[in-house]
Amino acid sequence: MKDLKSLFRTVLRDVGGIQFLLGPSLLVPGLVSVMYGEFYTAISFAISSAVATLFGVITYRKITLAEENGTSQAMITAVAAWLVTSLIGAFPFFIAAHITPAAVANAFVPAGESYSSSLFIFKNYLHALFESVSAYTTTGLTMSVHEPSIGRGLLFYRSFAQWLGGAGMIVLSLALLQRSGKMHGLVMYHAEARTRKIRPNVTQTARAIWKVYLSLTAVSVLYLVIATYIVFPGSGIVQNLYESVNHAMAGLSTGGFSTFDNSILGYNSHAMEMIYLLPMLVGAFSIPLYYKVYDKRSLKEFWIDNQGRWLILLSAGGSALIIILLLGSFDFSRSFREGVFQFVSALTTTGWHTADFNEWPDSAILLLATGPMIIGGSAGATVGGIKIFRTYLIAKGFVWRLKHIFQPSNSIVAINLGNKRYLYKEISDDLMEAYTFSMMYLGVLLLGILISVNFMGEEFRTLDAIFESVSAQGTVGLSSGITGPEMSPVLKVTYIIQMLVGRLELIPILIMFKSMFDRSRN
Secondary structure, X not given: XXXXXXXXXXXXXXXXXXXXHHHHHOHXXXXXXXXXXXXXXXXXXXXXXXXXXXXXXXXXXXXXXXXXXXXXXXXXXXHHHHHHHHHHHOHHHHHHHHHOOHHHHHOOOOOOOOOOOHHHHHHOHHHHHHHHHHHHOOOOOOOOOOHHHHOHHHHHHHHHHHHHHHHOHHXXXXXXXXXXXXXXXXXXXXXXXXXXXXOOOHXXXXXXXXXXXXXXXXXXXXXHHHHHHHHOOOOOHHHHHHHHHHHHHHHHOOOOOOOOOOHHHHHOOXXXXXXXXXXXXXXXXXXXXXXXXXXXXOOOHHHHOHHHHHHHHHHHHHHHHHHHHHOOOOOHHHHHHHHHHHHHHHHOOOOOOOOOHHHOOHHHHHHHHHOHHHHXXXXXXXXXXXXXXXXXXXXXHHHHHHHHHHOOOOOOOOEEEOOEEEOHHHHHHHHHHHHHHHHHHHHHHHHHHHHHHHHOOOOOOHHHHHHHHHHHHOOXXXXXXXXXXXXXXXXXXXXXXXXXXXXXXXXXXXXXXXXXXXXXXO
8 A cells, every 4th residue: 555655646746747837838728819809718728727737836846755666657657647637638628618608609600600609518527528638639529519619719729739649748748857867757758659769868859759840830830821822812811820820730740620610621622632631641650750851861761661651552552442432422533532631531540521421432431440540650650540560560470470371380481571571589579569459459449339339329320330439549530420519428438538548558558557456455
């Protein structure tokens, strides 16, 4: 019990340090709210910021005698940090919904629309928590029936939270809190599914990641501002900048929230749909790869890198296959436009949409759900899913096994990974980790699907349940229509858990429960 108490103090201190960073961050969307005259929303951010900062001051500053407990403690910290961040991150939605007068909230509804503001949906804290988890895990599923009607400040906050969650609040804390000399920091870094250091220690690595991340964000904003102006030369610069900043943050983080009711379809422009392919792909490449491209001063690194090459090949090949499946229902123009965009959106786990899936053939929907949405993009990126590297490794191991069966028993069959050859025993541990993780991932996914089937409405099909559950756990954000404020609370909680599992992956969560169980027995 003493060990459990010590563990609790250490975790509480570290989580407090992360909230100490989150608190001031919440003032950024608060300033956006002030700029647009949304003062009740600004108050909600001020209160939330104060709560997060106070929590951080009390825990991180006051708990000074906490011990470093190695791998298990760092993993528990990673899980607890995302839980607490999501819980506090829900406050702006919840508070704004309660303090904003109805007349003020309904003024957020775009001119010409007759619906009521979706802000009041967040009077239910579970809805606010769902939105917060979806934002920070970079998923993109939403409780908002009509997104623009919640106000500019909260719209910006959703994108901003995805942007923070994309690079990881824990990585941010490692970059700023200067705990570089401890193994604890390295394990926390790994707990967020980032396994390659690009600098000598984890703090320098985290800072390098954020420099790359900030640079890519700036370039994405500039790209979208210019592209939007070219397509819509009459659009106001303020509106253009607002939309571009939001979408740049949501695209780079592969989160997929949008300022429009119908995601990127809201532009009603085929050109804009093609323009938005690039931000999704940029977010799906490994962040360390960008550092390597910069270091080598060569774009060839995107193709030389094993994951980068397969991201390009899968995007091209998968898009072609989807187009073929759609040709039975639509003309070539629509099949090409929707097929390419939705496959890239699924593979990168961004979740922007330009199509009505109710009109798609089941074969195309099933392909999205069982292929790109489960695989995801590159390890070391902001994506969800099993990741390209694990999928590639499992495929190589399978091919090796087949060759081994048909070769003489005394023959030596190597495995080619990229441009290197390995004996099976040299990568057996990596293969086992990939197999084990994938089986656990699919096991949790199956459980989520079964719960979805039993608690979804009668108007939905089993295929819808599969699609929605895969989307939640893969942090994709595409929806078959199940997700919404009217769905069962059981499903809301299930998808919240799946989103967190997809963002943190399973190993930290399993270690957390095992460590807490072992310590409670001592």
